[in-house]
Amino acid sequence: MPPPSAVQESFPVSHAAPSAVPLSRSSWLKRMLRFAGPGYLVAVGYMDPGNWATDLAGGSAYGYTLLWIVALSSVMAIFLQVLAARLGIASGLDLAQACRAHSAPRTVVPQWLLCEVAICACDLAEVIGTAIAFKLLFGIPLTWGVALTVLDVFLVLWLQRRGFRYLECVIVSLLAVVTACFGLSLVVAQPQLAGVLAGFVPSKETITNPGMLYVAIGIVGATVMPHNLYLHSSIVQSRDYVRDDAGKRQAMGFATVDIVGALVIAFFINAAILISAAAIFHVNGHHDVADLQDASELLGPITGVALASTVFGIALLASGLSSAVTATLAGQIVMEGFVRLRMPPWARRLLTRSLAIVPAFFVALLYGEAGVTKLLLLSQVVLSLQLPFAMVPLIRFTSSRKVMGRFANRPAVLALAIAIASFIIALNGVLLWRLWAS
Template sequence: MSTTASSLGRSLAESHRSVAVPSGGSWWKRFLAFAGPGYLVAVGYMDPGNWATDIAGGSAFGYTLLSVVLLSNIMAIVLQALSARLGIAAGMDLAQACRASYSRPVTLALWALCEVAIIACDLAEVLGTAIALKLLFNLPLVWGVALTALDVFLILALQRFGFRKLEAFIIALLVIIAGCFLFELALARPAWGTVAAGLVPSPSIVTDPAKLYLAIGILGATVMPHNLYLHSSLVQTRAYRVEDKADAVKLATLDGTVALVLAFFINAAILILAAATFHAAGRTDVADIDQAHQLLSPMLGAGAASAVFAIALLASGQNSTVTGTLAGQIVMEGFLDLKLPSWIRRLVTRLLAVVPAVIVVGASGDRGATQLLVLSQVILSLQLPFAVVPLVRFTSDKGLMGRFASPVWLKVLAWIIAAVIIGLNVKLLLGMI
């Protein structure tokens, strides 16, 4: 790779190395200085698209697909650790690394595929936020979808206060989401022995087309391609010394791992709630977020259950909006070296999601919205190999990574994960054909 990191420019320039990291002092101070990027990444692993796939999976198949949530999260932890390693060791984000390594046509193709993934993710955020507004304020779904175009200004307002304040906002919303689901699970009282059994993979997941479709949707909703670009940039907001790179890699990996464990518990809680409330009562047909909201209060015997569910959904949609904005900026600047005002870039992406959402909601109503949510997650899964393969390749390259190149065990594990993702997608496509 002949192009150097310095010649590519700074990733996320306005926040690059803006967060001070003490070179000495206690380990806890250094860890807390590094804590933050992992939580921004974790937001993408619990966005409204996850809700649709987890609710549908828990309602239809009980705890069976819980093992898919677990395995997807383990894959995510490994891949996000590689992403952080690339950003710190090579000093460039994944999009910049692709631009430096591949020909212009290949770079443009990868950029286009990543933009499709971001639009699919944005579609989930649009629909999730609109559904939450409808549940809380009885706002018609079409109007809610149109209103989400305005949240383009949320990220601009937050960035004015500095990157640490942005991270604090994200973490506060995550705490709200986690608290809401702890409340819901306390009401649902799932059978924890059966829950534990669901963590063991079942062969029927691969042999049953309906389970496979939802499993790949869960995979796409969990291991999100644009998060790999995002994490490799966000770790560069930390102002660590060059001689502290090894420490930075360890702290960034720990930050991401802790955050993704939290994401696993929230995703698992959504599926467990659907299984314990709907599947256990014989309601295997619950696939709509709206339908789940209507049934929670009467089935759990608590009037607040539905409102708490809607509040968590709204927090999830807004969280995902913030990180989606950052990912879009990183991808466009990294692949194309094209710098647009962030509000223009965000508005274009949001409108590309709003237009199909308005069409589908207007034509088929709420059920069409949920089906579109699940489809958006399957699209994300199909785009995933085009981000995973370059990431694994770059982090295995000693010429680029130096002493931080992946050791043999990590390289083998990463390629196995890539092969599993590609294999599942091929099987899905063949089944659809």
């Protein structure tokens, strides 16, 4: 077991945050409120522009049918994020550090590169979503909007200099904006309750219909984000809990409440997007709305609410900006944990954002909005394909007594973890087989 100081190796800004959590002399509610925060930073990744595209595509094309995939993805996400938090608290290592410490040396760099691919795919979605928000709200051309997203480097720098707790408050405020906007969208959409409830019943067609399967895997990839497993296992250690068994157990309880609450909100937002798309677009014969801009332009005329498009754009911008911040944190944690390579936050953010901007810029320039939308959906499928490379090590480490001590997964938890991993890997296998066969 590494000493407490080892937790400061990866992303020291977060771990040095002065957010002490007294575990013995205050009420449970006060301790919980002081511990809360990491879950909401993680939840940002579960409602980023990539989620919007896949949920819009699913709702407009197939109505409420894929709601059960949104619900199942959210349950799997909660389970995996709880495992990630337990790993960080019990071992004092984030997932990237654990991979480096407990993997064969020759596999460390390939694992790191695969994780970087996932982070770039996630950042690509944020670039596209933010650029579309700029166009919707300010009329900025898509190519210029893509270029302007590089400026979020300064947002990240400013937030980090203000302190980690301040960063958390800003992120929670942006999430509140997104939540309010989609609460309003549900009111405007007026969905049919019977149809919504039926959508939560699993359907065989999800597997047998190639188009539906592709969107379903995109929803899984957009919901269960691989880089969030690395992020959560690190930032949960920013809380100053007692590093003995009793303190760790209590910290795990707080972390579980924190992430469940945050991801329930994320589930509400994802479900609201799909339900709104089904009620507004699918019901009215618009079955191919996956383009975020088309969705915004259609909202006003179909619903008769002039502000609907503006509210959509505000929520999209808030989502893109908040996701940009957490992607930077995850990238820094992954780079330092796997290869112990440290870069200034602005340099790390500029590098990741550049890798996302280049393909987005040329696709927008050559193929316009339709090409950008296809690139956005593709990025979410890439995330799903990358997920096993983070998920399997997480399950392995949290089930190891060498890593976790007495907090290692019990047999029932391990069985559930294997079932979830098998389901996701099987979905990916079916998708790859269909792509190869076609």
